[in-house]
Amino acid sequence: MAGSNITLKQLSSILGVSISTISKALNDSHEISDATKKRIVEMAKLHNYQPNKIAVGLKSGKTNTIAVVIPSVQNSFFARALYGIESLISETNFNIIVCLTKESHAKEVETFNMLSNGVVDGFIVAVCEETQNLQNYDHFTNAMANGKSVVMFDRVIDSVNCGKVTTNDFSALSEATQALIGSDRKHIVLLSTIHKLNVGKLRTQGYIKAMEAAGFSPTILESDDQHAGAVMTEYLNTNSVDAIIALDTDASLAALKAVKTNNKQIPKDVAVIGYVSERMAHNLTPELTTINQHSYTIGNAAASMIVEAIRTKSKDMNQVVISSTLSVRDSS
Amino acid sequence: MAGSNITLKQLSSILGVSISTISKALNDSHEISDATKKRIVEMAKLHNYQPNKIAVGLKSGKTNTIAVVIPSVQNSFFARALYGIESLISETNFNIIVCLTKESHAKEVETFNMLSNGVVDGFIVAVCEETQNLQNYDHFTNAMANGKSVVMFDRVIDSVNCGKVTTNDFSALSEATQALIGSDRKHIVLLSTIHKLNVGKLRTQGYIKAMEAAGFSPTILESDDQHAGAVMTEYLNTNSVDAIIALDTDASLAALKAVKTNNKQIPKDVAVIGYVSERMAHNLTPELTTINQHSYTIGNAAASMIVEAIRTKSKDMNQVVISSTLSVRDSS
DNA sequence: CTGAAAGCGCTTACAG
DNA sequence: CTGAAAGCGCTTACAG
Known part of the structure; x- marks a missing residue:
């Protein structure tokens, strides 16, 4: 064990058996007698033999x-x-x-x-x-x-x-939007920091479809991670909002914060649905309703x-x- | 490009040059003439040659x-x-x-x-x-x-x-504790979900040292991830607390939540210091004072x-x- | 300047 | 049942 792992070659000279036989024995080939197998396996264990994965990979192509x-x-x-x-x-x-x-x-x-x-x-x-x-x-x-x-x-x-x-991004957002509509929310805003991604686009479309189906006009706020809170706060200051759907963790925390600093009650005045891990959802105040992606x-x-x-x-x-x-x- | 990458051997038969020469040319060896180098490099590029890392690794031992x-x-x-x-x-x-x-x-x-x-x-x-x-x-x-x-x-x-x-876990906790003591907090509680780890022990010791130096008796609440909130809430119900230091993200969110549901104001009634990422710290309400580990x-x-x-x-x-x-x- | 040969550590037909 | 040989794809002394 002085410096580097033992090889089949070294094992071969220790045991006085050919490299092929050792290889086969260690791979439990039926070609080798139980007696020699035993000898070889014991010696390999003694020297803590580990096959060189790189060599195996080169040989096998896998x-x-x-x-x-x-x-x-x-x-x-x-x-x-x-x-x-x-x-x-x-x-x-x-x-x-x-x-x-x-x-x-x-x-x-x-x-x-x-x-x-x-x-x-x-x-x-x-x-x-x-x-x-x-x-x-x-x-x-x-x-x-x-x-x-x-x-x-x-x-x-x-x-x-x-x-x-x-995942069913489109229909998940439709359903979440419908759930809000079903509990009498009318001014539902979508807050997105992922509008450049396909998943963000799909989610947005799901939201739009549900809003339009209910005869409401969709409102989509787009921002980068850093400014989601500011964008949301500004919108809340000048518009009436009774629900927010936030499309990722940053947007979710930012939405919660913006509503609170706007002195609105959650969920009484504004409902919030977000994307955060289950563990985090439980530790937020109030506990956050989430779209769970089963990551x-x-x-x-x-x-x-x-x-x-x-x-x-x-x-x-x-x-x-x-x-x-x-x-x-x-x-x- | 039909099925698998091209090798030096294949390149060799295409170019009518030996494998060694090709290897040297591609490694920009001074032994090879510029003319052949050029030919070889062009053909390699044409066939999108990529050296097999596994073979290189086996040969070099790196x-x-x-x-x-x-x-x-x-x-x-x-x-x-x-x-x-x-x-x-x-x-x-x-x-x-x-x-x-x-x-x-x-x-x-x-x-x-x-x-x-x-x-x-x-x-x-x-x-x-x-x-x-x-x-x-x-x-x-x-x-x-x-x-x-x-x-x-x-x-x-x-x-x-x-x-x-x-990181300087011991002294970071001492300093955080001292900062709380310096702003007149007396009943400072440590909430830990990582007491089994060496880092958790070091942090706890730093807290204990600062508390004892100030003549206060330390209070350490230990819990697993899931129950940090419940443990904290129960303690708040029956004891007076004016500051909490939480040792990881779960404990930090749980501490914030426990204080809020206990109808105490942060930081007026209870100060909270935690361990969360900077980005998250900004999105919490109120924004959380943290011990920043510079991960x-x-x-x-x-x-x-x-x-x-x-x-x-x-x-x-x-x-x-x-x-x-x-x-x-x-x-x- | 170019090429044949050995070798990295393995596996596996093929002989014996 | 055991072993010699070839080969995976490369690099690098060594010859020429």
């Missing part, structure tokens, strides 16, 4: 490694989805490499190019904002042309023929889809929808 | 990959530290593999064993709770004996001789330390302390 390419991990949705992915993968003999794109197309492309050749067997990806805007998807199709499996989750590109795990389940589904795809080398990828549900708490 | 082994990513400290690690690493030619231990010693050991042989060049680790309790550190020392570099951050084991990045900087420092260690193969590892600072906002 690395048992999956890349998870996501924009960020500071967002509770991705953090929890990653947890779901990792939980399933760690039950298999695969490993995961996590790469954060920070919404940069260049970084996403580089990641795919770097890992496509020999490093990973497949990719789980939530497509970054810039890629969605540029509509340049060559890195995905190239990886697939090179025999890698690809599964997209949440941030999905319809025109790329890969596995997909999505853990989404991650789990994406992971099981890619493992399946790699194992079966199947080409026809399927599409799974994990429905979001409305968790009604005290804020609505 | 993989340019670093494992980041952390308990979780659902905690804003680790999420942001990971962001700091990733940001620095992505500027280098290293990659990171992220492994989540979920506080399980077995998982941590397995991760180190799996990756120690050939897969990674080094480890950045925040030691899991169970390992701290069991005090079994063989997986760390074995990895180091196998020539891998190890850097611990935040969750650190004093007796293991590796690189370390920590991004800690991650960055750990990453730069391991890159340095791997590049120089130096054995004497250093220790860096990133000081936490008190960010005073409206809650105190």
Whole structure:
């Protein structure tokens, strides 16, 4: 154990047995007699032999490694989805490499190019904002042309023929809006910091559809993370509002704060529905009604889809929808 | 591009030049003439040649990959530290593999064993709770004996001789406590959901020291994540409290909520100091005074330390302390 | 300036 | 049942 792991070659000279025999014995091949198997396995254990994964990978062309390419991990949705992915993968003999794109197309492309050749067997990806805007998807199709499996989750590109795990963003927002309308809210405002993303657009459309169906005119406030609170506050100062739907964690906290500083009661004067983790929802005042995306389940589904795809080398990828549900708490 | 990446061998038969020459040309060796270099590089580009990292790794014994082994990513400290690690690493030619231990010693050991042989060049680790309790550190020392570099951050084991990045947990809590005492708070309660971790113990000791120095008796409420709110509320019902220090995000939100539901004003009746991300602190009502751990900087420092260690193969590892600072906002 | 050969650590037909 | 040989895709002394 002085400096580096023992190899089959070293084991071979210790035992006076050929490298092939040792390899077979350690892989429990039926070709080897029980007696020698026993000797070899014992000696391997004694020296804490660990097969060199890199060599195995080179030989087999499989690395048992999956890349998870996501924009960020500071967002509770991705953090929890990653947890779901990792939980399933760690039950298999695969490993995961996590790469954060920070919404940069260049970084996403580089990641795919770097890992496509020999490093990973497949990719789980939530497509970054810039890629969605540029509509340049060559890195995905190239990886697939090179025999890698690809599964997209949440941030999905319809025109790329890969596995997909999505949520029902459109109808979840319709339903949430309808629920507010059903409890007599009329001036329902949508606060979005993710209007540039496809998921944001889908959610917005779901809201618009429900509003128009009820004969109300939609009001959409768009802002970046930093200014959501200010934008909301300003709107509250000059308009009557009796409900807010916020499309991510930042917007949700900002909405709660804006209503409170405006001296309105939640939910009496203004109902609030947001997107935050369950744990956080319980610790807010009042406890926040949320659209629950089941991020853990989404991650789990994406992971099981890619493992399946790699194992079966199947080409026809399927599409799974994990429905979001409305968790009604005290804020609505 | 039909099925899998092109190799040097294929390039060799296309160009009618030996594999060695191609390898040298692509690595810009001075041995090769500019003319052939040009030809080779152009053809490689045309066929989108990407060197097989696995083969390079096997040959060189270096993989340019670093494992980041952390308990979780659902905690804003680790999420942001990971962001700091990733940001620095992505500027280098290293990659990171992220492994989540979920506080399980077995998982941590397995991760180190799996990756120690050939897969990674080094480890950045925040030691899991169970390992701290069991005090079994063989997986760390074995990895180091196998020539891998190890850097611990935040969750650190004093007796293991590796690189370390920590924060001044003890003195940060002393100072926060003193600040509360300085503004005439007398009944200061500590709310902890991390009392089993070394960092939790250090923070608690810092609080105790400051309280005792001022002649006050410390009050420490311990709970798991789920019940912090209930524990805090119960205490508030039967005791007089004029300040709370909460040791992580869950405890911080729970403390705010408990005070509000107890119909006390923040900070007039009860001051609150907590541990949450800056972004979240701004979106809470009132804006929360926090002990800011500079998690991004800690991650960055750990990453730069391991890159340095791997590049120089130096054995004497250093220790860096990133000081936490008190960010005073409206809650105190 | 170019190429043949050895080798990184493994696995697996193929011989014996 | 055991072992010699080839090969995964690369790099790098060593010859020419």
